[in-house]
Every structure is written in C-alpha cells, then in structure tokens.
Amino acid sequence: MLRKTILTIAMASVSTLALAGHDSKPTANPWTNFGLENKIQSMPKGDPIRGEEVHTQMMCNACHGEKGESPSRNYASLNGQPSEYTIKMMLDYQDGRRWEDYKQANVMVKISRALDEQQIADVAAFYAQQPLNSWSYAKEVDQEMFAKMDRVVRKGDVSRMIVPCASCHGAKGEGNGIVPALAGQVPEYFIRTMKAYQGKHRNNDVNEGMSQFTHKLTDAEIEALAEYYAALGQAQ
Incomplete structure (x- = not known):
C-alpha cells in the first residue's frame, strides 16, 4: 500500500x-x-x-x-x-x-x-x-500466428520484401547499438510504437527503416509480434 x-x-x-509550460516543437534535421x-x-x-x-x-x-x-x-x-x-x-x-x-x-x-x-x-x-527479462504478463497467442511471426523474425517475408527482425534486433531480441532490445518489452508499448511508425506519427527512425517495415504488417501480426517479444527472457 x-x-x-x-x-x-x-x-x-x-x-x-x-x-x-508549453514548448513549441524545435526544428531538427533527420539523422543521417x-x-x-x-x-x-x-x-x-x-x-x-x-x-x-x-x-x-x-x-x-x-x-x-x-x-x-x-x-x-x-x-x-x-x-x-x-x-x-x-x-x-x-x-x-x-x-x-x-x-x-x-x-x-x-x-x-x-x-x-x-x-x-x-x-x-x-x-x-x-x-x-540491467538484465533483459520476459514481460511478466505476456499472454498466450494463437500458435499458428506465433509460428508465422517466428518465421518473420528469423527469415523475414520475401513476398512482401520484409527483412528479418533479427537482422537488426538480434536473434533473441537483444538489440545492438542504436537498435533497441525488444525482448521483454511491454506489449502495449510495442504495439503503440509500431502503430506510430505505421501511421507516420513517429519518424525518428534513420532512413525510415521502421516506417517501411511496419507499413506491410497487419494489426494481428503486430499484436502477435508484441507477444512474441514480450515472452523472450534473459536475452543477454
């Protein structure tokens, strides 16, 4: 209490x-x-x-x-x-x-x-x-969709020109350098972030890498990816 x-x-x-106070948005050039x-x-x-x-x-x-x-x-x-x-x-x-x-x-x-x-x-x-931990409240997801997202993470989707998530975020979602770790991330935050990139509300990704990736994902796929990464633990 x-x-x-x-x-x-x-x-x-x-x-x-x-x-x-209220700040006006400053002007900053996109990162190269x-x-x-x-x-x-x-x-x-x-x-x-x-x-x-x-x-x-x-x-x-x-x-x-x-x-x-x-x-x-x-x-x-x-x-x-x-x-x-x-x-x-x-x-x-x-x-x-x-x-x-x-x-x-x-x-x-x-x-x-x-x-x-x-x-x-x-x-x-x-x-x-600090260690990466699985999200405590990760829920069970549709196993067929989970398997599909596992393939997207590891191999991507050539038919939609989607690169593997692991190629940037690591095989266990551990991240690297400016690329964030995804393992154990709060699923609601993950979904909100992906939607922000998808809807062009967030555009601080270098070369619009995430905007291009999220554009081709369905809502169900984004939700499944969120649960997939939430369930990963101790990636480091």
Whole structure:
C-alpha cells in the first residue's frame, strides 16, 4: 500500500513537470547514419552508478520501475537497452525528432531537456547494465500466428520484401547499438510504437527503416509480434 501511494505521488509530480509550460516543437534535421554515429561517439562515457542516481532523482522509476523494468502496461521497459539507443532516444526528445503528442511523450520531452549530456550518458549506462527479462504478463497467442511471426523474425517475408527482425534486433531480441532490445518489452508499448511508425506519427527512425517495415504488417501480426517479444527472457 505504501509503495502504491509513493508511486502515485511520484507520477503526479512527473505529470506536473510535463505540464509546466508549453514548448513549441524545435526544428531538427533527420539523422543521417554518419551524423548519428559522430554524435554518439562524441558523448561522454556513462557511469551506471551515477546513472542510477539520475534515474532516481528524475523519478524515472515512477514510470519505468526500480531498475528500468516497467511495472505498468502504460510505459516502456528500459532495462537491457543498449546505451547508444537510450542516448539517441533522449537526444531525439530534446531536439524534436521524436515529438508524439500524448502525455507520456510530453513528460519525456521535459525530462530530456532537464538533463545534460553527461547525465544522459550515465542513465543510459545504468539501463544497459540491467538484465533483459520476459514481460511478466505476456499472454498466450494463437500458435499458428506465433509460428508465422517466428518465421518473420528469423527469415523475414520475401513476398512482401520484409527483412528479418533479427537482422537488426538480434536473434533473441537483444538489440545492438542504436537498435533497441525488444525482448521483454511491454506489449502495449510495442504495439503503440509500431502503430506510430505505421501511421507516420513517429519518424525518428534513420532512413525510415521502421516506417517501411511496419507499413506491410497487419494489426494481428503486430499484436502477435508484441507477444512474441514480450515472452523472450534473459536475452543477454
């Protein structure tokens, strides 16, 4: 009961932070492969111990859990994410490359702008150090659809020119560099993200790689992929 009360207060505080003032969307050019690589390499080395302090002080734990493993279906799990990916996401929120008009995204814009590059690198290092775990509430899915998605993950779909998910996200959904880990991700967040790419509401993917991929997937396939990755555990 006490934990629930503390969580409620913390989330209310974060919401207040998000609603304090109204920012206009900044103008930022899309990432190029070269530009993004140079920016990531120019970032300071992250310290996971300091990163945990940032995670706590900025109340990231209110939404993303004590170690980055989301306790809620409303928020993404960050545990086990490659540090480069977390850095990119925070920079995207800062610069307006990722600008989704709903409450959680507005919170992230505010938080990202309150952090300097060292703090971003530190919290990214903290999340990268945490293990990937399967989502606790993954549900059973249609086995035929699950098998179909397993083929898409491992082999893609030549008939629709869909490349294998594993070619970027890893055979076990572990991610790599700026490519996020998908193993153990909250299925509702996964679905929301895929729909955002599909509907062009999110366009911070380099060379529109995800937008092109999601465009050819049905709603049922996206849901099955969400459950497929949610069930993967300990990918690292």
